Amino acid sequence: MKIIEVKVPGTAAGVYAIQIGSGLLGSIVSEVGRAFPRYSQFLITDSALVRAGHVEKLVGSNSMAGRYVVEPGGEASKNMATVTAILEAMEACRLGRDTVVLALGGGVVGDMAGFAASVFKRGVPVVQIPTTTISQADSAIGGKTGVDSSVSKNAFGTFWYPAGVYVDVAALATLDERQYRSGLVESVKHTLIADAEYFEYLERNLDKVLARDEAVLMEVAGRNCRVKAKVVEKDPTEKNLRRVLNYGHTVGHAVESASGFELLHGECVAIGIVAAGKIEEAMGLVKDDRLGRIENMLKRLGQPTQMPANIDKVRVFELLKSDKKAIGQVARFVLLERIGRVHTSKGEYAVEVGEAVVSGVIGGL
Amino acid sequence: MKIIEVKVPGTAAGVYAIQIGSGLLGSIVSEVGRAFPRYSQFLITDSALVRAGHVEKLVGSNSMAGRYVVEPGGEASKNMATVTAILEAMEACRLGRDTVVLALGGGVVGDMAGFAASVFKRGVPVVQIPTTTISQADSAIGGKTGVDSSVSKNAFGTFWYPAGVYVDVAALATLDERQYRSGLVESVKHTLIADAEYFEYLERNLDKVLARDEAVLMEVAGRNCRVKAKVVEKDPTEKNLRRVLNYGHTVGHAVESASGFELLHGECVAIGIVAAGKIEEAMGLVKDDRLGRIENMLKRLGQPTQMPANIDKVRVFELLKSDKKAIGQVARFVLLERIGRVHTSKGEYAVEVGEAVVSGVIGGL
Numbered sequence: 001m002k003i004i005e006v007k008v009p010g011t012a013a014g015v016y017a018i019q020i021g022s023g024l025l026g027s028i029v030s031e032v033g034r035a036f037p038r039y040s041q042f043l044i045t046d047s048a049l050v051r052a053g054h055v056e057k058l059v060g061s062n063s064m065a066g067r068y069v070v071e072p073g074g075e076a077s078k079n080m081a082t083v084t085a086i087l088e089a090m091e092a093c094r095l096g097r098d099t100v101v102l103a104l105g106g107g108v109v110g111d112m113a114g115f116a117a118s119v120f121k122r123g124v125p126v127v128q129i130p131t132t133t134i135s136q137a138d139s140a141i142g143g144k145t146g147v148d149s150s151v152s153k154n155a156f157g158t159f160w161y162p163a164g165v166y167v168d169v170a171a172l173a174t175l176d177e178r179q180y181r182s183g184l185v186e187s188v189k190h191t192l193i194a195d196a197e198y199f200e201y202l203e204r205n206l207d208k209v210l211a212r213d214e215a216v217l218m219e220v221a222g223r224n225c226r227v228k229a230k231v232v233e234k235d236p237t238e239k240n241l242r243r244v245l246n247y248g249h250t251v252g253h254a255v256e257s258a259s260g261f262e263l264l265h266g267e268c269v270a271i272g273i274v275a276a277g278k279i280e281e282a283m284g285l286v287k288d289d290r291l292g293r294i295e296n297m298l299k300r301l302g303q304p305t306q307m308p309a310n311i312d313k314v315r316v317f318e319l320l321k322s323d324k325k326a327i328g329q330v331a332r333f334v335l336l337e338r339i340g341r342v343h344t345s346k347g348e349y350a351v352e353v354g355e356a357v358v359s360g361v362i363g364g365l
Numbered sequence: 366m367k368i369i370e371v372k373v374p375g376t377a378a379g380v381y382a383i384q385i386g387s388g389l390l391g392s393i394v395s396e397v398g399r400a401f402p403r404y405s406q407f408l409i410t411d412s413a414l415v416r417a418g419h420v421e422k423l424v425g426s427n428s429m430a431g432r433y434v435v436e437p438g439g440e441a442s443k444n445m446a447t448v449t450a451i452l453e454a455m456e457a458c459r460l461g462r463d464t465v466v467l468a469l470g471g472g473v474v475g476d477m478a479g480f481a482a483s484v485f486k487r488g489v490p491v492v493q494i495p496t497t498t499i500s501q502a503d504s505a506i507g508g509k510t511g512v513d514s515s516v517s518k519n520a521f522g523t524f525w526y527p528a529g530v531y532v533d534v535a536a537l538a539t540l541d542e543r544q545y546r547s548g549l550v551e552s553v554k555h556t557l558i559a560d561a562e563y564f565e566y567l568e569r570n571l572d573k574v575l576a577r578d579e580a581v582l583m584e585v586a587g588r589n590c591r592v593k594a595k596v597v598e599k600d601p602t603e604k605n606l607r608r609v610l611n612y613g614h615t616v617g618h619a620v621e622s623a624s625g626f627e628l629l630h631g632e633c634v635a636i637g638i639v640a641a642g643k644i645e646e647a648m649g650l651v652k653d654d655r656l657g658r659i660e661n662m663l664k665r666l667g668q669p670t671q672m673p674a675n676i677d678k679v680r681v682f683e684l685l686k687s688d689k690k691a692i693g694q695v696a697r698f699v700l701l702e703r704i705g706r707v708h709t710s711k712g713e714y715a716v717e718v719g720e721a722v723v724s725g726v727i728g729g730l
Contacts, residue, residue: 080449091514119521149456156484
């Protein structure tokens, strides 16, 4: 087992630990009980985790104050109505501030559970137990919580850091192949923004990753956490540096909305990474064939690298204007200097890109 | 005009200003525009403020990005559904992080607008413009936001400090008499927990307060802000000291819920203050006739000092067990040592009181 500590300036605890291992689920409830003696534990999960047997493994014979099972799981449930239902379920259990929320599941469960924890009685601790490639690499770690609005992704939410994170790579064994593969796009993103050596490691070990080799998965989890922790520690509330984690996400989120969430997040980010690469080329930031290497890796993962025919490109362009990073209705993009290093302009990591360049790239994608 | 600065440890700005004066409304939008250049301004208010002409005074010929009018105003609208509607209205205006929320109204508007601001795009600034006796004394100042659940008050919310507060005592002129009087109970509470001299000032000047004398109202507003700011600065997220602001609120909130929100918040806190006084007597903390003086002041304000006959006392007792301050289902109370000073036990400001004492006091109220 590996433990990575993440510093969080400005929070009471100041630090939390990410534990990475295989077969961790069974001991979490008692560990949390030791960390929060006399607290009630409330579980938030989704129906897929129940079916896969992970809830049973986690809860075992432990007594918990209550649980909320998101049904159906997935992006369509990630909204204020579900968060409200979770909060009312916690109220119905007569829980107080001495409650710790356990979030067992993928990004949707983790984002909503974190959001619910952050507003229940004005904030109770949450322990994240991510069970998907995407949440283990990304959403469970950085303290961002939230839900979608009727028009955009993650429109409403909070910054709320977990009291602890458990990354159990054994939980990935039951994940369906499409989810498994698309979630790995966040790992690709981490290599691109921060660690060229990690990019090469992934190139060499991608077959083992696809075969769900636990030793390689633990190595990947550790590298993801280190990349993400380093960024989040320096800029917990996304004033500037943290925006690098949005690489590929500006176009990615717009495509996701435009697809009516038929495409998975990682698939959309794959398209967004290619879009960012083409914007970099259009802006003269590229001197080598890096985009070819990146596209090749995404293809090996079975990810789309072009805009699917059924996506309305005009709608994508419209959605870019309501992006959270937009200032005065001009979308801003995170771009690469080279693999492993993000481009900056006047100290800013999210840079303005002319509408003509953006529409040209979207049009040609 | 008076300006009081409130320090808020752990926030980016570290401080915000409360401006107290008469006839401030007309200049706020342009002042906020100078403080947040290039930001969109979104107004949250309620229909009573529109009818009273205050929205017109505030907005004038300024252009704003949009507005949400809570309808009907009041506690019945203070729930997740209204917050969700506010957030979706902001999304519909295609607002980004460069948005500042203006909250014009009483506690319900301020609490919901603060909550909405704290979660919109994971947090945008809010400027509080309280227009009632209760919000000017209390809710607009301390950074607490929230809504009610189906079973308890302020069950869900955040700590989100205003970027600025404007207390315009002229806005009180249009407030209806019952609201006006009940809101003054929070001022009485401030005298009790922190400032014996202020209690005597109120005793001497209560007739002028009731006549809405602006000079006296500005003095009262200043004293309220100083009491509240001092407490909030020392304990922004209510670990301990801040609980003193809940004096009278433990029973108060329970009565409010049990009344189906037919009683106003201040009226319930008046009953809660008397209940706390009787608990103090039962616990041997009282050596003088202070409760008589307090009851007299509450009566001069036209506030109830006994449990109304239509309130189910058993329900009140049940609700006390789900109080946010409860630990292990035993309610805790803030109690007075004397007028102007809160009782502590082992360094704690919220102390456990035996069920027998509580049920005896509730039963006899």
